[in-house]
Amino acid sequence: MNWQGWAEIALTLGLAVAIAWPLGVYMSRVWNGERTWLDPALKPVEALFYSAGGIDPRKSQTWHAYALALLAFNAAGFVTVYAVLRLQGVLPLNPQGFAGVSPHLAFNTAASFVTNTNWQSYGGETTMSTLSQMLVLTVQNFVSAATGATIAAALARAFIANRGEGVGNFWADLVRTTLYVLLPLSIVLSIVLVALGLPQTLAASVDATTVEGAPQKIALFAVASQEAIKQLGINGGGVFNANSAHPFENPTPLTDLITAVSINVLGWAAFFAFGRSALARKEIRALVIAAMILLSAGAAAVYAAETQPAPALVAAHVDASVNLEGKEVRFGAPATAVWVAMTTGASNGSVNGMHSSLMPLGGAVAMFLMQLGEILPGGIGSGIAIMVVMALLAVFVAGLMVGRTPEYLGKKVEAREIQLAMLAVLIIPLSMLGFSAIAAVLPEALKGLMHAGPHGLSEILYGYTSATANNGSAFGGLSANAPWWDTTLGISMMLGRFVPIVAVLAIAGGLAAKPKLAPSVGTLPTHGGLFIGLLIGVILILGGLQFFPALALGPIVEHFQALAVVAAVH
Amino acid sequence: MLSHLRPALVTMGLFTALLGLAYPLAVTGVAQAAFPYQANGSLVRDAKGTVVGSALIGQAFAAPRYLHPRPSAAGAGYDASASSGSNMGPMNPALAERVKADADALRVEDPGAIIPADAVTTSGSGLDPDISPAYADLQAVRIAKARGLASRDVQAVIDAHVQGRLLGFIGQPRVNVLAVNRALDARAPG
Numbered sequence: 001m002n003w004q005g006w007a008e009i010a011l012t013l014g015l016a017v018a019i020a021w022p023l024g025v026y027m028s029r030v031w032n033g034e035r036t037w038l039d040p041a042l043k044p045v046e047a048l049f050y051s052a053g054g055i056d057p058r059k060s061q062t063w064h065a066y067a068l069a070l071l072a073f074n075a076a077g078f079v080t081v082y083a084v085l086r087l088q089g090v091l092p093l094n095p096q097g098f099a100g101v102s103p104h105l106a107f108n109t110a111a112s113f114v115t116n117t118n119w120q121s122y123g124g125e126t127t128m129s130t131l132s133q134m135l136v137l138t139v140q141n142f143v144s145a146a147t148g149a150t151i152a153a154a155l156a157r158a159f160i161a162n163r164g165e166g167v168g169n170f171w172a173d174l175v176r177t178t179l180y181v182l183l184p185l186s187i188v189l190s191i192v193l194v195a196l197g198l199p200q201t202l203a204a205s206v207d208a209t210t211v212e213g214a215p216q217k218i219a220l221f222a223v224a225s226q227e228a229i230k231q232l233g234i235n236g237g238g239v240f241n242a243n244s245a246h247p248f249e250n251p252t253p254l255t256d257l258i259t260a261v262s263i264n265v266l267g268w269a270a271f272f273a274f275g276r277s278a279l280a281r282k283e284i285r286a287l288v289i290a291a292m293i294l295l296s297a298g299a300a301a302v303y304a305a306e307t308q309p310a311p312a313l314v315a316a317h318v319d320a321s322v323n324l325e326g327k328e329v330r331f332g333a334p335a336t337a338v339w340v341a342m343t344t345g346a347s348n349g350s351v352n353g354m355h356s357s358l359m360p361l362g363g364a365v366a367m368f369l370m371q372l373g374e375i376l377p378g379g380i381g382s383g384i385a386i387m388v389v390m391a392l393l394a395v396f397v398a399g400l401m402v403g404r405t406p407e408y409l410g411k412k413v414e415a416r417e418i419q420l421a422m423l424a425v426l427i428i429p430l431s432m433l434g435f436s437a438i439a440a441v442l443p444e445a446l447k448g449l450m451h452a453g454p455h456g457l458s459e460i461l462y463g464y465t466s467a468t469a470n471n472g473s474a475f476g477g478l479s480a481n482a483p484w485w486d487t488t489l490g491i492s493m494m495l496g497r498f499v500p501i502v503a504v505l506a507i508a509g510g511l512a513a514k515p516k517l518a519p520s521v522g523t524l525p526t527h528g529g530l531f532i533g534l535l536i537g538v539i540l541i542l543g544g545l546q547f548f549p550a551l552a553l554g555p556i557v558e559h560f561q562a563l564a565v566v567a568a569v570h
Numbered sequence: 571m572l573s574h575l576r577p578a579l580v581t582m583g584l585f586t587a588l589l590g591l592a593y594p595l596a597v598t599g600v601a602q603a604a605f606p607y608q609a610n611g612s613l614v615r616d617a618k619g620t621v622v623g624s625a626l627i628g629q630a631f632a633a634p635r636y637l638h639p640r641p642s643a644a645g646a647g648y649d650a651s652a653s654s655g656s657n658m659g660p661m662n663p664a665l666a667e668r669v670k671a672d673a674d675a676l677r678v679e680d681p682g683a684i685i686p687a688d689a690v691t692t693s694g695s696g697l698d699p700d701i702s703p704a705y706a707d708l709q710a711v712r713i714a715k716a717r718g719l720a721s722r723d724v725q726a727v728i729d730a731h732v733q734g735r736l737l738g739f740i741g742q743p744r745v746n747v748l749a750v751n752r753a754l755d756a757r758a759p760g
Contacts, residue, residue, distance in 0.1 A: 003739070004735060004738070004739035004740075005739075008739050008740050008741075011740070012738075045588075048584070049580070049584055051580055052580045052584065053576060053577035053580035053581050053584075054576050054577060054580075055577050068574055069574045069577070069578070072574035072575060072577075072578040072677065073574075073577075073578045073581065073582065075578070076578040076579055077581040077582055080582055101714075118709055123652065123653075123654070125651055125652065125653065125654060126699070130710075134590045134594050135586060135591075136593065138589060138590055138593065138594060139585055139586050139589045139590040142589045143585055143589070151642040155631050160747055171577050171581065174581065175581065178585065178589075183588075183589070183593065186593070187593070187597065189602065190597045190601075191597065191600060191604075194597075194600075194601040194604075194605045194608050194609055195604075195608065196608070197603050197608050197626055198608065199608065199609055199610065199611045199612075200597060200598050200601035200602070200605075200608075200609040201601075201602070201609055201610050201611070203610070205651060206610075206611060206613065206621060207621070208613070208621040208622055208623045208624070208629075208650075209620055209621070209622060210629045210630065210632070211622055211623070211629070211636070211748070211751055211755070212629075212630065212631060212632065212633060214629075214630065214637070216623060216627075216629055216648065216649075216650050217650060217651045218611060218623070218624055218649040218651065219648075219652040219653075220610070220611050222594045224597065224601065224609075225593060225594040225597040225598070226594070240653045240695075241653045241654055242644075242653035242654060242694055242695035242696065242697070244691065245653075245655065245694030245695040246653050246695045246697065247624075247627055247628075247695060247697055247698070247699055248611070248624075248626060248627070251612075251626045252736075252741070253735070253736050253740045253741020253742070254740070254741075256741065257736075257740055282703055310666045310687075311660060311661060311666065312660065312662075312666040312669045312670075313669060313687055313690070313691075315669075315670065316666070316669045316672075316674075316685075316690065317664050317668040317673070317675040317685075318673050318684065318685040318686070318687060318689070318690055319684050319685060319687050319704075321687070322687055322713055323660065323687075324687040324688050324691040324693075325655075325656065325658065325660070325665065325691040325692060326656065326657070326691075326692070326693070326694045327693065327694055328654045328693050328694055328695065328698050328700075329640070329688050329693070329698055329701060329702055329742060329744045330698075330700050330709065330741055330742055330744050331741065332741070332742035334629045335740075351694070352654075353694040354655035354656070354657055354694045355658060356657040356658070356659055357655060357656065357658055357659065357660065357694075358660070359660050360659075360660060360661075367756075372642075377743065409740055423716040423741065442579050445689075450658075451659050451662060453661075454661075455659035455662065456664060458659070462717065464657060475657070475659075475685060476654075476655065476657035477657040477658070477659070483744060494685040499593065507589060507733065514654060550594075552743070558659070558660070558661055558676065561661055562660055562661055564575070564699065565661070
C-alpha cells in the first residue's frame with residue numbers, strides 16, 4: 001500500500017459523486033417532464049415513440065398499471081433477446097460465422113440482459129455475432145438500465161403526492177430516461193473512449209504475424225459504443241471474455257479511471273435526482289453519506305487484502321507485496337481494488353481483474369457488497385429505491401424503540417409498507433443462500449466447479465449472489481454454461497430483479513395514497529448523523545448477518561488457510 | 571396486460587432500431603473518420619506494412635534476445651481471440667506449482683535480484699501488453715548477451731519506454747513489451 005494508491009482510490013470514488021450531483025439535477029428534470037436543453041433535438045424522437053405506441057405520456061398510472069407496463073416491456077425484451085440468440089446463425093452481421101446458441105444459454109442470457117445483470121455464461125468473442133452483440137447486449141444495456149430508473153421516479157412521486165392515485169407513466173419514464181440521459185452520455189463517452197484507444201469497427205478480427213513470426217488472430221468489435229453504455233447503464237457485460245481487464249476495453253490508467261467513475265456516476269445521480277424530485281435533498285444527502293461510508297470501507301478493505309502476502313508467491317520466494325495473479329500491470333492493486341468495490345457496490349459486474357484470483361478477503365468483500373442489496377449506489381434508480389426501503393426499515397426500527405408511528409419524508413410507515421419492504425429485502429438472501437445450499441449438494445451442479453474446498457463453495461455462493469443481486473461479475477472458475485447453472489442462475493436473476501421492483505412499486509402506490517404530513521416535534525430527523533448510523537446498522541444487520549455463516553465456510557476459512565501457508569514459509 | 575402489448579412491442583422495436591443499429595453504427599462512422607488508428611485496433615505494422623500485432627495487446631516472446639511478457643492464460647498463451655485469466659484461487663495448489671516452476675526457470679534464465687510478482691503471475695486478460703520496470707530490468711543482461719550489446723544499452727532502451735503514473739498517482743509504472751522489442755530490433759537486429 002502506498003499514498004499513490006490511496007489517492008487513486010479516493011479520487012475515483014469522489015469523482016463519481018461529484019459529477020453525479022449536477023447530473024442528478026438533470027435526471028430529475030427529465031423525470032419531472034421539465035424543459036431540458038436537449039429538447040429541440042429529442043422532442044420529435046420522443047413524440048414518435050408516443051404516437052407509434054399509442055401512449056399518452058401525461059396519463060399518470062396506478063401502481064398496478066405501472067408495474068404491468070414494466071413487466072410487459074421486459075417480457076417483450078426477453079422474447080426479442082431469446083429469439084435473436086437462437087437464430088443468430090441465420091441472421092446477418094455474423095462475420096464470425098457463429099451458430100445459434102443453445103436453449104439454456106439463450107434463456108440465461110435473455111434473463112441476464114433483461115434484468116440488468118449481464119452475467120455471461122459465455123465468452124463474448126467466441127460466442128456472440130456482431131448482430132447479437134448490438135441487438136442483445138447494447139439495446140438491453142440501455143433499456144434495462146432505464147427500467148431500473150423508472151421505479152425511482154415512481155417512488156419519488158409517491159412521496160410528494162397527497163392522497164394521490166398515480167405514480168407516473170412508465171412509458172414516459174422509460175423513453176425519457178433512455179433518450180435524454182443514457183443515449184447522449186453514451187455517445188459522448190464512446191467517442192472519448194475511441195480517442196483513448198478503444199476499437200470501434202464492424203470487422204470481427206485482424207490477422208497479425210507477431211515479431212517472432214507466429215500467427216495472432218486479434219478479435220475486434222464495435223467495442224467503444226458498447227463499453228460506454230455497459231458502464232453508464234451499470235450493466236457490466238463485456239464484449240470480450242476478460243471484460244474490462246481486456247486492453248481493448250480498458251487500455252490505460254486513464255480509461256480505467258473514466259470507466260470506473262462511469263460505473264457509479266448514474267447510480268449516485270439517481271440518488272440526487274430522487275432527492276430533488278421527492279423534495280428531500282437533505283434526507284437523500286444522508287443516504288448518500290451512509291452508502292459512501294460503506295463503499296469506501298469496502299474499497300479500502302480490498303486494497304488492504306490485495307497487498308497481503310499471497311501464499312503462492314511467498315512459497316516460491318518471489319516478491320509478494322501485491323497479489324498480481326489475475327491483475328493487469330497497468331492497474332495493479334489500487335485500481336483493481338477500487339473497481340472491485342465500485343462494480344459490486346453498484347450492480348455493474350464488469351471487472352478489470354479476475355475476482356476468482358483475489359485474496360480470500362478481497363473476494364469476501366466483493367460478495368458482501370452485493371449481499372447488502374446493491375445500494376452502494378446500486379443500479380440507476382433501483383439502488384436508491386432499495387436504499388429508501390432500507391430507510392423505511394430504519395425508521396420502523398427506531399419507531400419500535402421509542403414507541404411512535406414511524407414516518408419517512410412526510411409519509412406514515414405502516415404495516416403494509418413494512419411487509420412489502422421485508423419481501424423486497426428477504427427474497428435476496430432466500431435466492432442467494434437457498435440456491436447455493438441446493439447446488440452445494442447436487443452432483444450435477446458440482447461438476448461445474450473449478451476448485452474443491454472453501455474456494456469451491458465461494459464459486460457457488462458468488463454465482464447466486466451475483467445473479468440475484470443482478471450484478472453479473474463472477475468467480476470465473478465456475479463453468480456456468482450448463483443446463484443446471486444457466487437455468488437456476490437465470491431464475492435467481494429474475495427473482496432478484498422483479499420481486500423487489502413490484503414490491504417497491506406497491507409501496508409507492510400505498511404511499512402516494514396517504515396524506516403528506518408536516519414534520520412535528522415527535523418526528524425522527526432523517527438527515528443527521530444519528531440516522532446515518534442507524535441506517536448503516538440496519539443495512540449491516542439485514543444484509544450482513546444472514547450471510548456470515550456462509551462466508552465463514554468459504555472465504556473466511558480460506559483466509560486462515562492462506563495465513564497458515566505464509567506463516568509456515570517464514 | 572393486453573393494453574400494454576402495443577406500447578411494449580412498439581417501444582421495443584423502436585429502441586432496437588435506435589440503440590441497436592443507429593447508435594453503434596453512428597459511433598462507428600464518427601470513430602472511423604476521426605480516429606481510424608484507434609478504431610481499428612491500434613495496429614502495429616512492420617516496414618513492409620504487415621500487421622505484427624496491436625500496440626495494446628500483448629504477444630508471446632520466447633527468444634533470449636527479446637523482452638519476455640508475463641505468463642498468459644488466454645488460450646495457449648496470448649491468444650487474442652480468447653482472452654482469459656487463470657481464475658485460479660489464491661490457495662489453488664496448481665497455482666502454487668505453476669508459480670514455483672516459473673520462478674525456478676527464471677532464476678536460471680535471468681539470475682539476479684528478487685523476482686517481481688508480474689513475472690510469474692498471469693494477468694486478468696491474458697493479453698497484458700506490459701510488464702513492470704523491475705521485471706524488464708531483470709531481463710536486460712540476458713538480452714544484451716543474446717544481441718552482443720552492452721547491458722547498459724539495453725537498459726537505456728528499456729528506460730526510454732518506462733511509462734510512469736498519470737499525474738504521479740494514477741495507474742502503475744510499466745513497460746510495453748512489444749514497443750521495447752521493436753526498438754531493440756531497430757537498434758541492433760539480433
